[in-house]
Amino acid sequence: MTSPEDFSRLQSAMSRAVKAHWKAFLFEGILLAVLGIAALILPPLASLAITIFLGWMFLISGIGGLIATYWARATPGFWWSLISAALAVFAGMLLLARPMQAVLTLTIVLGAYFLAEGVTTIMYALEHRRELSSRWSWLLISGLVDIAIAFMVITGLPSTAEWAIGVLVGINLLFGGATLIGMALAARKSNS
Secondary structure (H helix, E strand, C coil): CCCHHHHHHHHHHHHHHHHHCHHHHHHHHHHHHHHHHHHHHCHHHHHHHHHHHHHHHHHHHHHHHHHHHHHCCCCCCHHHHHHHHHHHHHHHHHHHHCHHHHHHHHHHHHHHHHHHHHHHHHHHHHHCCCCCHHHHHHHHHHHHHHHHHHHHHHHCCCHHHHCHHHHHHHHHHHHHHHHHHHHHHHHHHHHC
């Protein structure tokens, strides 16, 4: 278990690192924000790029898994590892062979994820409303927003497949970049 002193030391070390490298955080934040804005401006292109990127990730990780499994063929679980790696290669090949259809499939999965996440967040909020007092309502609202996003994505299919992944990733990149920019500028200010 982490003691309060350990946590304080870690927090202090993180603060020093951010202050020392604020320019790197600023650069990364600007890059993420620009990519987020680009994804929001061209969501179909961003959706396609993300699908192709995922295809390459699955393919490369699957090939790596096949190689590692071959080297460790005498270890327990060989067949499960082989099946897992082969599935990754297969998924990567499918994503790369038919990226437009893969965008539709990934959008359906994304909609299902938001629906499941929304329901579980609402259930979590309702179960913890006594312990979380006034904050449980924020969880409830978050769950309802997730369900609303899922509803928009799923009921709008197949046309939502064109923009949903790109827009959601764009929003994520934009907010992540803005957070890093804010953190870097605060660190620069405290260095002065």
